[in-house]
Amino acid sequence: MGDILNIVLKRLGLGLVTLLVISIIIFGAVELLPGDIAQAVLGQGATEENLAALREQLGLNRAAPIRYFEWLGNAVTGDFGRSLVSQTPVSEAIFTRFGNTLFLALYAAIIAVPVAIFLGVLVALYRNTVFDRVANVVTLTSISSPEFFLGYVLILFLAVKGGYFPAIAKIDDGMSLVDKLDRTFLPALTMVLVVVAHMMRMTRASIINLLASPYVEMARLKGVPAWKVIVKHTLPNAWAPVINVVALNLAYLVTGVVLVEVVFVYPGIGQLLVDAVTKRDFPVVQACCLIFAATFILLNLAADVGSILTNPRLRHPK
Amino acid sequence: MNYFIIGFYALLIGASSLAAYYQKRTPFVLLFSLTLVSFVMGIVGGESMLWAVTLLAGMIAFSAGVSYSFREFLVLILPRDLAKEMRTAPLTAGFGLFVIFTYAISGIFAPIIAPFGEAEVISSAFAPADENMLLGADQLGRDMFSRIIYGARNTVGLALLATILAFAMGATAGLYAATKGGKLDQLLGRIVDVIMSIPSLIFSLLLLSIFGTNTATLIIVIAIIYAPRVFRLARSVGGNVVVMDYIEAAKLRGEGTWYLIRKEILPNSSAPLIAEFGLEFCFVFLLVAGLSFLGLGIQPPTADWGSMVRENATLISFGEITPLIPAGAIALLTVAVNFVVDWMLYRSSGLKE
Numbered sequence: 001m002g003d004i005l006n007i008v009l010k011r012l013g014l015g016l017v018t019l020l021v022i023s024i025i026i027f028g029a030v031e032l033l034p035g036d037i038a039q040a041v042l043g044q045g046a047t048e049e050n051l052a053a054l055r056e057q058l059g060l061n062r063a064a065p066i067r068y069f070e071w072l073g074n075a076v077t078g079d080f081g082r083s084l085v086s087q088t089p090v091s092e093a094i095f096t097r098f099g100n101t102l103f104l105a106l107y108a109a110i111i112a113v114p115v116a117i118f119l120g121v122l123v124a125l126y127r128n129t130v131f132d133r134v135a136n137v138v139t140l141t142s143i144s145s146p147e148f149f150l151g152y153v154l155i156l157f158l159a160v161k162g163g164y165f166p167a168i169a170k171i172d173d174g175m176s177l178v179d180k181l182d183r184t185f186l187p188a189l190t191m192v193l194v195v196v197a198h199m200m201r202m203t204r205a206s207i208i209n210l211l212a213s214p215y216v217e218m219a220r221l222k223g224v225p226a227w228k229v230i231v232k233h234t235l236p237n238a239w240a241p242v243i244n245v246v247a248l249n250l251a252y253l254v255t256g257v258v259l260v261e262v263v264f265v266y267p268g269i270g271q272l273l274v275d276a277v278t279k280r281d282f283p284v285v286q287a288c289c290l291i292f293a294a295t296f297i298l299l300n301l302a303a304d305v306g307s308i309l310t311n312p313r314l315r316h317p318k
Numbered sequence: 319m320n321y322f323i324i325g326f327y328a329l330l331i332g333a334s335s336l337a338a339y340y341q342k343r344t345p346f347v348l349l350f351s352l353t354l355v356s357f358v359m360g361i362v363g364g365e366s367m368l369w370a371v372t373l374l375a376g377m378i379a380f381s382a383g384v385s386y387s388f389r390e391f392l393v394l395i396l397p398r399d400l401a402k403e404m405r406t407a408p409l410t411a412g413f414g415l416f417v418i419f420t421y422a423i424s425g426i427f428a429p430i431i432a433p434f435g436e437a438e439v440i441s442s443a444f445a446p447a448d449e450n451m452l453l454g455a456d457q458l459g460r461d462m463f464s465r466i467i468y469g470a471r472n473t474v475g476l477a478l479l480a481t482i483l484a485f486a487m488g489a490t491a492g493l494y495a496a497t498k499g500g501k502l503d504q505l506l507g508r509i510v511d512v513i514m515s516i517p518s519l520i521f522s523l524l525l526l527s528i529f530g531t532n533t534a535t536l537i538i539v540i541a542i543i544y545a546p547r548v549f550r551l552a553r554s555v556g557g558n559v560v561v562m563d564y565i566e567a568a569k570l571r572g573e574g575t576w577y578l579i580r581k582e583i584l585p586n587s588s589a590p591l592i593a594e595f596g597l598e599f600c601f602v603f604l605l606v607a608g609l610s611f612l613g614l615g616i617q618p619p620t621a622d623w624g625s626m627v628r629e630n631a632t633l634i635s636f637g638e639i640t641p642l643i644p645a646g647a648i649a650l651l652t653v654a655v656n657f658v659v660d661w662m663l664y665r666s667s668g669l670k671e
Contacts, residue, residue, distance in 0.1 A: 144652035149645035255517035
């Protein structure tokens with residue numbers, strides 16, 4: 001057990017260091033602005049007094065490293081400063097919206113993961129048949145389509161023409177869970193389509209990779225039925241790559257929602273980020289980027305740890 | 319029951335019986351499952367659904383036909399060794415090549431093909447299609463068809479430029495790191511790790527919010543974000559080549575690093591790199607389209623597929639498919655490139671099981 005704990009802790013430390021470096025990049029990028037934030041906000045026509053006043057207010061007169069540590073310290077305790085546009089605290093807007101984004105991602109994941117693994121096993125079982133080839137073309141198409149294309153196709157057919165689901169996913173805290181699930185069904189379905197296709201292909205590939213191993217040959221020769229070869233002999237060994245893929249796709253779900261949120265006007269953090277970028281509201285941009293990056297790194301870590309735990313060979317490194 | 323429905327099922331059942339009689343397994347399974355699916359579809363959606371099924375089947379058959387003839391055409395005109403490869407290519411690869419060819423033509427000859435200029439206002443906003451305008455007008459009254467054609471030049475051109483830049487940086491750095499090794503290799507590796515641990519769309523939004531959105535920054539930002547993927551591949555492929563004896567021989571001959579990369583390593587690692595170029599192009603293209611869709615990519619009035627989707631999105635709520643056309647154009651090209659890459663990867667990896 002000590003070994004595993006050691007490896008996991010090492011990975012966690014590495015993840016923390018990466019996050020620290022990224023926070024420096026996010027902070028430093030804004031410092032690279034031609035002029036500084038005050039100049040960017042007030043524009044070319046600003047008077048010297050106005051600039052000086054804003055600089056004073058934002059604390060821009062101090063050295064960058066000091067401001068970085070202040071920013072980081074506040075960010076860790078959940079305080080991201082004030083928005084330049086609305087002057088309200090950034091964290092207020094972010095936390096409810098981040099909750100919404102996580103809700104949507106979780107919703108999509110709960111549908112997508114079982115479906116993808118089941119279908120992946122199925123296509124691996126019927127590999128090189130018509131079914132497999134059709135599945136190959138369909139999944140490739142779904143991966144290659146931009147999210148907004150899938151989103152608008154779903155809106156056109158299921159919302160406007162069919163009238164089964166609402167086209168705009170506006171939710172608020174007062175709604176019941178069933179209502180929320182109904183409202184967010186189309187955005188969730190859009191993400192499910194993209195993610196299922198990807199996970200399914202990876203599951204298929206990792207199972208087929210193992211089918212050439214001697215123990216599979218052995219199982220076949222002793223007369224084990226084809227589905228049992230896959231479910232009993234191949235799948236346990238394929239878990240490591242599959243878990244990896246699932247975690248990576250969850251990371252995609254949390255970060256790739258930006259486009260889906262914009263299409264469905266969903267009040268998530270992605271839309272907030274896009275708005276902030278167009279308005280050049282830097283504290284909000286920094287906060288959103290930091291949260292996205294942290295989630296992404298966390299899920300990648302989970303992928304690493306998951307594949308170590310399911311693979312005895314990685315658990316006992318030589 | 320009308321003649322269409324009777325004819326529809328009679329044709330399907332007759333064709334599947336024929337396939338069964340002649341012991342053609344694959345066509346039979348396809349036709350019969352189509353019959354079963356259309357039973358369900360017919361009960362749920364009625365005649366209009368059956369029309370949709372017919373249309374879809376017709377489109378698939380048509381594109382299969384086009385891909386087949388395009389593949390045969392390529393077999394005839396290509397030199398002998400390439401033709402041999404083409405002959406065994408799957409139909410999907412033929413389809414992909416055909417689509418890429420079409421896009422290239424419309425991109426290169428855009429001003430000749432398009433009936434109107436890309437920024438030319440010729441009628442009222444959202445005017446429906448007529449004999450002048452194949453696809454109607456957009457939100458300012460510009461011809462949708464002409465803008466789609468110009469979009470092939472602008473959107474694809476920008477994505478291609480960004481990919482080439484990313485590739486040049488990534489591959490050069492990767493092969494150099496593989497040849498030199500040591501501290502520089504480690505340093506580059508860590509930089510790449512950091513860039514890759516930030517989600518690409520988020521990173522590009524951060525950078526674009528700071529440097530603004532003109533075409534040159536867009537290309538550079540995207541190239542920086544996607545170069546690390548190429549770097550990793552180039553480094554690992556190059557790493558396998560560097561340990562070969564002929565590299566040792568070249569080193570003993572006194573050749574410089576640059577010569578080694580260009581003349582010895584690059585030719586021996588080109589196959590995976592070319593496939594990666596296709597994949598990379600898909601990612602870049604989707605990112606460019608996504609950024610334009612968010613209003614942060616190519617700026618108006620330049621015609622661009624991503625922003626065209628956004629500008630015409632309101633039409634969706636009236637049941638119009640206009641915004642789906644540029645979005646579909648993006649999807650079609652990515653699918654086509656993926657089909658071709660899939661075939662090339664299959665060929666080079668020898669995945670036969």
